Amino acid sequence: MSIEYxxxxxxxKMLINAETLEGLFKNGVKGMCNILKEGFCESSHKIDxxxxxxxxxxxxxxxxxxxxxxxxxxxYIENVVFWDIEIIELIEYKIRAxxxxxxVETFDxxxxxxxxxxANVSRNDEGFWCTSIIFDI
Amino acid sequence: xxxxxxxxxxxxxxDYLWEIPKSFREDMRVPARALASESIVDDIIEDRSLxxxxxxxxxxxxxxxxxxxxDVHEGYGFPIGGVAATSxxxxxxxxxxxxxxxxxxxxxxxxxxxxxxxxHKMEALSKEMYAQIPSGMGKGGQITLTExxxxxVLTKGAEWAVENGYGKKEDLEYxxxxxxxxxxxxxxxxxxxxxRGRNQLGTIGSGNHFVEVDYVEDIYNSEIxxxxxxxxxxxxxxxxxxxxxxxxxxxxxxxxxxxxAMPKYNIELPDRELACVPFNSEEGQNYFKAMCAAANYAWxxxxxxxxxxxxxxxxxxxxxxxxxxxxxxxxxxxxxxxxYIIDTKKHKVIVHRKGATRAFxxxxxxLPKDYMSAGQPVIIPGSMxxxxxxxxxxxxxxxxxxxxxCHGAGRRLSRRAAKKLVNAPVLKEELRAxxxxxxxxxxxxxxxxxxxxxxxxxxxxxxxxxxxxxxxxAKLRPLxxxxx
Numbered sequence: 012m013s014i015e016y017x018x019x020x021x022x023x024k025m026l027i028n029a030e031t032l033e034g035l036f037k038n039g040v041k042g043m044c045n046i047l048k049e050g051f052c053e054s055s056h057k058i059d060x061x062x063x064x065x066x067x068x069x070x071x072x073x074x075x076x077x078x079x080x081x082x083x084x085x086x087y088i089e090n091v092v093f094w095d096i097e098i099i100e101l102i103e104y105k106i107r108a109x110x111x112x113x114x115v116e117t118f119d120x121x122x123x124x125x126x127x128x129x130a131n132v133s134r135n136d137e138g139f140w141c142t143s144i145i146f147d148i
Numbered sequence: 149x150x151x152x153x154x155x156x157x158x159x160x161x162x163d164y165l166w167e168i169p170k171s172f173r174e175d176m177r178v179p180a181r182a183l184a185s186e187s188i189v190d191d192i193i194e195d196r197s198l199x200x201x202x203x204x205x206x207x208x209x210x211x212x213x214x215x216x217x218x219d220v221h222e223g224y225g226f227p228i229g230g231v232a233a234t235s236x237x238x239x240x241x242x243x244x245x246x247x248x249x250x251x252x253x254x255x256x257x258x259x260x261x262x263x264x265x266x267x268h269k270m271e272a273l274s275k276e277m278y279a280q281i282p283s284g285m286g287k288g289g290q291i292t293l294t295e296x297x298x299x300x301v302l303t304k305g306a307e308w309a310v311e312n313g314y315g316k317k318e319d320l321e322y323x324x325x326x327x328x329x330x331x332x333x334x335x336x337x338x339x340x341x342x343x344r345g346r347n348q349l350g351t352i353g354s355g356n357h358f359v360e361v362d363y364v365e366d367i368y369n370s371e372i373x374x375x376x377x378x379x380x381x382x383x384x385x386x387x388x389x390x391x392x393x394x395x396x397x398x399x400x401x402x403x404x405x406x407x408x409a410m411p412k413y414n415i416e417l418p419d420r421e422l423a424c425v426p427f428n429s430e431e432g433q434n435y436f437k438a439m440c441a442a443a444n445y446a447w448x449x450x451x452x453x454x455x456x457x458x459x460x461x462x463x464x465x466x467x468x469x470x471x472x473x474x475x476x477x478x479x480x481x482x483x484x485x486x487x488y489i490i491d492t493k494k495h496k497v498i499v500h501r502k503g504a505t506r507a508f509x510x511x512x513x514x515l516p517k518d519y520m521s522a523g524q525p526v527i528i529p530g531s532m533x534x535x536x537x538x539x540x541x542x543x544x545x546x547x548x549x550x551x552x553x554c555h556g557a558g559r560r561l562s563r564r565a566a567k568k569l570v571n572a573p574v575l576k577e578e579l580r581a582x583x584x585x586x587x588x589x590x591x592x593x594x595x596x597x598x599x600x601x602x603x604x605x606x607x608x609x610x611x612x613x614x615x616x617x618x619x620x621x622a623k624l625r626p627l628x629x630x631x632x
Binding site: 072073084117120123145148 | 195221222223224225248249284340343344353354355393396397399400403404407408419420421423559560561562563564565589590592632
């Protein structure tokens with residue numbers, strides 16, 4: 012299970028993988044929120060905000076990108092970094108998850124968008140779920 | 149895996165114009181063209197921007213060719229510095245062809261003061277600008293809009309700022325589309341987007357956005373400079389930002405809608421970020437009207453930032469500072485409906501400009517009277533520590549590049565690479581030694597936007613001038629930079 016950040020002109024490219032699809036979604040949230048506030052998701056904090064996010068899409072890639080986009084919007088609206096995620100349901104192309112977060116004064120990075128560019132949720136040769144995600148900064 | 153474009157795949161049509169023929173890939177509907185010198189071609193061939201340009205050439209209804217400007221770099225979906233015109237009314241509209249930061253753009257305010265007279269106050273001015281203009285990650289502004297007020301901003305654009313005491317009526321004449329697209333419809337903007345926009349009016353944000361105090365270092369065309377009221381040594385203020393979180397959210401919302409709608413219109417594309425629908429479809433119309441609303445927010449934002457800059461100016465120089473007048477305000481991430489002659493036939497088209505600036509020549513009816521014979525001002529921000537340019541659009545840009553020109557220097561290094569290479573505190577001191585005062589919320593922001601992260605803006609502007617799509621008018625040298 013890993014999160015890796017790579018260079019991409021003007022943007023940030025993140026490679027994530029996990030043994031399960033659920034793990035991949037959790038890594039996606041953790042990877043994105045650690046961009047918003049470096050290292051914030053490595054420990055627990057006082058919980059200020061809880062949100063439920065429920066969405067459907069046409070495939071796993073869209074589901075992950077749309078899920079992260081909704082979390083990003085909530086982060087900026089509430090000034091919150093979501094560091095705890097409980098996935099209540101993840102079935103073919105639907106997700107329902109509870110996110111808990113903590114208010115912050117400022118973010119380390121302003122992510123304009125989670126893009127679909129080059130994202131492709133699939134299993135690699137080792138059987139791990141993986142994808143790359145490019146954030147527009 | 150699509151084949152990568154190699155230099156041998158490009159044909160040189162003439163000086164500064166290269167073409168990847170339609171035969172390069174069978175899904176291309178038109179050729180792909182790059183406005184570039186040979187050294188720029190050698191540079192851009194290294195990344196995937198030309199492959200992205202080839203992908204753009206597959207858009208339904210695209211006319212003539214897909215284009216990139218000399219400041220091109222790799223984006224996602226469209227390359228940054230890309231231009232595509234599709235047939236009106238049923239050609240594609242693609243939010244990716246406008247970008248997430250809808251109506252990201254620049255404006256230039258001009259003063260009556262000369263650098264020599266006020267150089268001792270530059271540090272104080274930079275600090276006051278930083279105090280008056282909110283900048284940084286997700287920072288809120290001085291104004292919090294009610295639901296009704298945000299709908300007014302989305303409908304009226306810069307006019308809202310003027311009506312509410314945050315702007316000057318005379319500014320409106322000196323803005324692209326007079327700071328308002330009348331097709332805007334706030335009811336097509338999501339609650340998420342409106343919530344994100346409520347407290348960000350009058351804020352710069354982060355990334356490559358800034359407010360910069362410059363002086364006019366050189367004049368290249370005295371006749372046009374006179375029309376624009378530019379003089380050597382004059383202090384000017386350059387503002388670069390867009391529609392902030394509201395625009396980002398509108399783009400995100402509609403790319404999702406369009407991806408789901410594409411099968412209905414039998415559209416298949418090589419990259420999801422190119423997601424598009426026919427302009428005259430329900431989804432296409434909804435996006436266009438929401439995009440216009442975001443464009444209006446951006447014009448209003450730059451007008452409010454000008455009000456903040458004017459306050460800072462007054463606080464430092466008092467009445468002796470005189471007025472800061474708007475030279476021009478121009479978008480570089482936008483879609484517009486415009487008319488062109490293609491193969492001797494008149495066409496109405498939907499022009500997508502993503503990191504490209506409109507560059508219309510003399511006689512364009514929207515221009516203020518005093519610019520009518522000079523042509524439309526084109527403002528090209530460079531990187532902090534180098535220089536920026538004022539250009540004038542020409543009639544040739546309409547023939548060659550759908551009335552479009554470059555928008556900046558263009559990134560060369562990723563933010564990550566720049567951060568590794570640059571020691572921000574040292575850079576800040578080096579710039580200060582050169583007489584450039586940088587105020588920023590973080591050293592990270594300074595490192596990411598260091599001059600070495602960008603291409604040579606002089607080379608980009610020379611290419612544009614030599615190709616004939618714009619004329620050099622003036623060069624600006626930075627004195628104070630406020631960054632997110």
